[in-house]
Amino acid sequence: MKLSTDSSFVFYSLPGRVVFGEGCLATLAAEVEALGAQRALVLCTPEQRDVAERVSRQLGERSAGIFDQAVMHVPIETARAARARAAELGADVAVAVGGGSTIGLGKAIALDSGLPIIAIPTTYAGSEMTTIFGITEGGVKKTGRDPRVLPRTVLYDPTLTLTLPVSLSVTSCMNAVAHAAEGLYAPDGNPIMSLMAEAGVAAIAQALPRLCRNAQDMAARTEALYGAWLCGKVLGHVAMSLHHKLCHTLGGSFNLPHAETHTVVLPQALAYNTPAAPEAMARLARAMGSATAAQGAFDLAQRHGAPVSLRELGMKVADLDRACELALQNQYNNPRPLEQTAIRQLLQDAFEGRRPSV
Numbered sequence: 001m002k003l004s005t006d007s008s009f010v011f012y013s014l015p016g017r018v019v020f021g022e023g024c025l026a027t028l029a030a031e032v033e034a035l036g037a038q039r040a041l042v043l044c045t046p047e048q049r050d051v052a053e054r055v056s057r058q059l060g061e062r063s064a065g066i067f068d069q070a071v072m073h074v075p076i077e078t079a080r081a082a083r084a085r086a087a088e089l090g091a092d093v094a095v096a097v098g099g100g101s102t103i104g105l106g107k108a109i110a111l112d113s114g115l116p117i118i119a120i121p122t123t124y125a126g127s128e129m130t131t132i133f134g135i136t137e138g139g140v141k142k143t144g145r146d147p148r149v150l151p152r153t154v155l156y157d158p159t160l161t162l163t164l165p166v167s168l169s170v171t172s173c174m175n176a177v178a179h180a181a182e183g184l185y186a187p188d189g190n191p192i193m194s195l196m197a198e199a200g201v202a203a204i205a206q207a208l209p210r211l212c213r214n215a216q217d218m219a220a221r222t223e224a225l226y227g228a229w230l231c232g233k234v235l236g237h238v239a240m241s242l243h244h245k246l247c248h249t250l251g252g253s254f255n256l257p258h259a260e261t262h263t264v265v266l267p268q269a270l271a272y273n274t275p276a277a278p279e280a281m282a283r284l285a286r287a288m289g290s291a292t293a294a295q296g297a298f299d300l301a302q303r304h305g306a307p308v309s310l311r312e313l314g315m316k317v318a319d320l321d322r323a324c325e326l327a328l329q330n331q332y333n334n335p336r337p338l339e340q341t342a343i344r345q346l347l348q349d350a351f352e353g354r355r356p357s358v
Contacts, residue, residue: 009189009190009191010188010190011190011192012237013237014129014131014150014236014237015150016129016150016151016152016153016154017031017152017153017154018154018156018229019031019153019154019155019156020225020226020229021156021157022157022158022159022218022222023157023159024155024156024157025055025058025120025155025157025159025160026058027155028055028058028059028095028118028155029058029059029060031118031153031155032059032062032093032095032118033062034153035093035116035118035152035153037062037092037093037116038062038092039062039063039064039089039090039091039092039093040059040062040064040091040092040094040095040118041064041065041066041067041085041086041091041093041094041095042055042056042059042063042065042066042067042095042097043066043067043068043070043082043094043096043097043098043102043105043106043109044066044067044096044097044098044102045068045069045070045098045099045101045102046068046069048068048097048098048102049066049068051097051098051122051160051163052066052068052097052098053066055095055097055120059095064089064090064091065085065089067081067085067086067105069081069082070082070096070098070101070102070104070105071101072101072251072255072257072258073101073104073134073251073252073255074101074104074105074107074108074133074134074135075135075136075137076135076136076137078105078108079105079108079109079112079135082105082108082109083108083109083112083113086109086113086115087113091115092115092116093115093116093117093118094106094109094110094115094116094117094118095117095118095120096117096118096119096120096128096151097120097122097160098120098121098122098123099121099122099123099125099127099172099259100123100126100127100175100258100259101258103117103119103121103125103127103128103151104127104133104134106119106149106151107127107133107149108133108135108149110148110149111133111146111148111149114148116151116152117149117150117151117152118151118152118153118154118155119151119153119154119155120154120155120157120160121156121160121225122161122163122164123164123168123169123172123228123259124161124169124172124173124175124176124204124224124225124227124228125172125175125176125228125232125258125259126175126176126179126228126229126231126232126233126235127232128151128154128232129154129229129232129233129236130145130150130232130235130236131145131146131147131149131150131236132144132145132149132235132236132240133145133146133149134248134252136252139252139253140252140253141248141249141251141252141253142252143240143248150236154229156225156226156229158218158221158222158225159218161221161224161225162216162218162221165215166211166212166215166305167305167306168259169211169212169215169224170208170212170263170301170304170305170306171257171259171260171262171263171301171306171307172228172259173204173207173208173224173227173228174259174262174263174266174297174300174301174306175258175259175262175263176200176204176227176228176231176232177200177201177204177205177231177297177300178243178244178247178262178265178266179200179231179232179234179235180196180197180198180200180201180231180234180235180284181197181201181243181266181270181280181284181297182235182238182240182241182243182244183196183197183231183234183235183237183238184197184198184277184279184280184283184284185241185273185276185277185280185335186238186239186240186241186333187239187333188237188238188239189238193234193237193238194280194283196230196231196233196234197230197231197234198283198284198286198287199227199230199287200226200227200228200229200230200231200233200234201227201231201284201287201288202227202287203223203224203226203227203230204223204224204227204228204231205287205288205289205300206223207220207223207224207227208220208224208300208304209304211224212304212305239332239333240332240333241269241273241333241334241335242269242272242332242334242336242338243262243265243266243269243270244332245327245331245332245334246265246269246323246327246346246347247261247262247265249323249326249327250265250310250315250323253322253323253326254315256310256313256314256315257313260306260307260312260313261310261313263301263306263307263308264301264307264308264309264310264312264313264353265310265350266297266301267294267295267297267298267301267308267355267356268294268346268347268349268350268354268356269346270284270293270294270297270356271294271346271349271356271357272336272342272343272346273334273335273336274292274293274294275336276335276336277335277336280293280335281293281294284296284297288300292356294356295355295356298355298356299355302355307353308355309350309351309352309353310347310350310351310353311351311352311353312353315351317351320344320347320348320351321344323347324344324347327343327347328340328343
């Protein structure tokens, strides 16, 4: 990447420790000890109780128990219940094992109590790399950034992703691609984040076909997890734009599934921003090996069996006007100004699953 003579930027790096590699879950007890903690509350969704019990056994006497009620979009009621449980058990660290729902719950606990988090991702969500939190209350998802919610340590063990169904693997990877995509045209981006974004998208684009052919391909799982780490790291250092605003609106207000919503919206959001961010789109297209970024994202999802329409996710056409209205409130920074008619058309295209024409 060449810099022009007038290029200037600010770069900072979030603190945090990453342990990456097959079998690194075995280091968990040592990582808890390194934080000076004694009692770890293990967080998970109801569906991942088995892996949480495995993690609890790994902790031995340092395990304070398991809270298995994490759900999508972190309802405020669940966050309060988890905080109360942590206090009741005298937990001095939270170990969040799972995807964005579980790590998001850990963040909600940390936001209120300052309890440190160790994250053990089992998907490609990337939330573990950011200071971004989201809590849903009264049907509205509120997001923000706070350094207290950044996990102190992240254990990336590819073996823990082997049981993630292929369909969820694809949408989780597309969610990661969305993080990197917005980093390439963020107003506070920089060349370092751009390098990480392009490398992350390329790693995922190369891993997905192999992963779909063989869900037990450890090399593909490792490459996808590496790509997700890079993409999440990008999102942790830059501002969010139109894509994330739309997904937060659709997820928090209409209870659409998180990763699937990112998968559907991404091509349409990229198409919307293409005229205003040509360099970013060129880098994305190159990373995906496609003619255009928007079509590349659409094809990457569709080719691997992911949903491409909001209709498939249960969205109702009658709710599109309301979604547009909400998306125009408290706007995020975006390369192209948010225009009501154009955003409404974007949502219609996403609802119908149209391949972008740009």
